[in-house]
Amino acid sequence: MPRFVANLSMLFTEVPFLERFARARAAGFTAVEYLFPYDWPAEQLAEQLREQGLNQVLFNLPPGDWQAGERGIACLPDRVEEFRAGVDQGITYARVLGNRQLNCLAGLKPADLDGQIAWETLVANVQYAADRFADAGLTLCLEAINSRVDMPGFMLDTTGKVMALLEELDADNVRLQYDVYHMQIMEGDVIRTMECLLPWIGHIQFADNPGRHEPGSGEINFSNVFAALDRMGYQGWVSAEYRPSLVTEDTLSWFRSAN
Ligand SMILES: O=C(O)C(=O)[C@@H](O)CO
Numbered sequence: 001m002p003r004f005v006a007n008l009s010m011l012f013t014e015v016p017f018l019e020r021f022a023r024a025r026a027a028g029f030t031a032v033e034y035l036f037p038y039d040w041p042a043e044q045l046a047e048q049l050r051e052q053g054l055n056q057v058l059f060n061l062p063p064g065d066w067q068a069g070e071r072g073i074a075c076l077p078d079r080v081e082e083f084r085a086g087v088d089q090g091i092t093y094a095r096v097l098g099n100r101q102l103n104c105l106a107g108l109k110p111a112d113l114d115g116q117i118a119w120e121t122l123v124a125n126v127q128y129a130a131d132r133f134a135d136a137g138l139t140l141c142l143e144a145i146n147s148r149v150d151m152p153g154f155m156l157d158t159t160g161k162v163m164a165l166l167e168e169l170d171a172d173n174v175r176l177q178y179d180v181y182h183m184q185i186m187e188g189d190v191i192r193t194m195e196c197l198l199p200w201i202g203h204i205q206f207a208d209n210p211g212r213h214e215p216g217s218g219e220i221n222f223s224n225v226f227a228a229l230d231r232m233g234y235q236g237w238v239s240a241e242y243r244p245s246l247v248t249e250d251t252l253s254w255f256r257s258a259n
């Protein structure tokens with residue numbers, strides 16, 4: 001079975017953030033990820049990881065003003081300086097937390113921003129981050145996120161757009177972050193897509209659809225998806241990034257049956 005990760009921004013939200021590490025460990029997870037580490041000193045998070053014996057797998061580069069609705073700034077030409085500062089901050093945190101991969105949110109394209117300019121800005125920023133990450137021994141992930149339900153206007157909303165971006169780069173440390181929930185909404189055909197794109201996939205996340213809840217709550221056959229990942233030889237992490245419809249521990253039957 002795949003190596004599963006608990007996403008602490010969505011799972012175990014019954015308790016305050018710093019207590020979620022222990023809850024994840026008690027539930028049997030050996031690895032965690034979450035949206036952003038920047039509200040806490042890196043050392044404080046590293047201490048949680050050490051105490052609980054957990055691996056940090058991934059977090060996102062700073063996204064701009066998340067509370068105000070921003071979902072990344074990589075496509076915004078007037079925010080390049082801030083993007084570059086965020087790359088530094090991400091690298092600094094990763095050095096302490098030990099993760100080898102960070103996700104870069106492409107951002108929402110403002111209606112009055114020319115599409116070509118947004119695309120060229122995105123390519124240049126990702127190239128810059130990839131170069132900095134290469135020096136630090138890190139991999140940059142680019143997630144395709146659905147623009148139909150959750151993030152209208154998100155620049156990279158299909159695997160095809162992420163692959164087109166990868167083709168424009170001169171870098172071998174940039175990978176696709178494949179989120180089964182988002183791609184079920186945008187594309188379907190998830191097993192075959194992951195099989196085709198396997199060499200470019202750096203990280204996988206999942207939730208059922210509709211609703212973005214736990215496996216078994218919707219239309220996706222997760223035992224088949226997980227078995228297919230094993231069969232195709234996927235070596236990376238697979239993260240539970242869903243909103244539990246019950247207390248988190250009561251939504252983990254998919255995890256228990258895989259262990
Ligand atoms: O929303 C998702 O899906 C994520 O993976 C978050 O990290 C935001 O990109």
Ligand SMILES: [Mg+2]
Binds near residue numbers: 143179
């Ligand atoms: Mg995701």
